[in-house]
Amino acid sequence: MINRLAFLPVLLCALLLLGRGFPMAWAQVSTNMDALPSAAVSSSHHAPVGHKQRKVAHAQNTTNSQPPAKAKATPAPTPAGYSRKLDIPAKAPTPTVITPPPFPVALHPPVPAATVVPAATSHSHTEPLQGGALRVLFDPNSADLNEETIEAVRHYAQSMAPKTEVRFILHSYANVPGNDISMPRRLALSRALAIRGLLVQNGIATTRIYPIAQGRPTADDTAPTERLDIRPESNPPPVETPLSADQPSNEKTPKP
Template sequence: PPFVPVQIHPPVPPADVTAVADAASHTAPLPEGGMRILFPNGSEALNADSLKALQDYGTELSHYPEQRVVLMAYAALPGDDVSMPRRIALARALAVRSIFIHAGVATTRLYPRALGRPATGDTAPADRLDVVIETNPTAPPASSANGMP
């Protein structure tokens, strides 16, 4: 087949996230080095304190390239609509992802998950984003020529 030149474009830069003065978000630590961001119902806005805490946390995460950062975003709204809670959760996850990218965390380490409504039996606050830190799996040991380790 003939060679067809394909124009390569640079990646789209992350959006700038700005603080909203009257936003009621706040942060709390999670076990094993994670962080929880709590939001008011139906909002993805961050106040200045939450934004600063996330920027500082992102700078800290940038020093540990062997770690994956999973952004587990939840949102709850009254009614039966499943779409809107997932959209709000996605907006929260993408905002935190942008903050971390601006802080120096590689995009290949960030895994946003917009889960929408929390599962039945989940006792944590419904409107939240949990930053969960995972270590990348190590490579399996090299096997010998006969297939035995």
């Protein structure tokens, strides 16, 4: 055994010398991958285990980082008799044409003023008040006027008729015994209508006269109970309506 091992170096040297003396030969080698074992082929294409674990971990982190999807709100049910669709007509409605009546309409004439007849037994009279007012005093439970009172009211109406910016408030009072509240107002209304008739007959328009049947006076009223006060008042000034952006103004712009 020892002698065989001693010849190995000699054989190796001889082989090297022989190889240098002959040219080297090249051969083409082809490998058939189908002939290799399937287990070996499959293992050669698999990625390392550590790389696969990193991919799984990265996928889990990506999934956890995404915001949760919002749940869709469920619409409330439509009540009975209603619809969620807009009811828009296909075309604009046809304008309504108002035709005049085929026959003339009779207009009611204004109610004429009541004629006031003087009563000889009446003790009524008038008293001037401050501010151009006039007070008419009546007999209890009566709306009659004597001739002197009628002439005084006529003269007052004729002097105030040209003042078209003035209106007249008739505050009429009456005191009737008993607890009935309607009778004093009825008597006060009769007195106011009598004075209104005299004012209209002497040039004052009905639109400027405002009769008010006050009825029985209040407990703190110290004036005579059987009276009617004619109080003139100035008409309120007209209210100026502000112009809109689309409405042109009548005022002229001064030139510079």
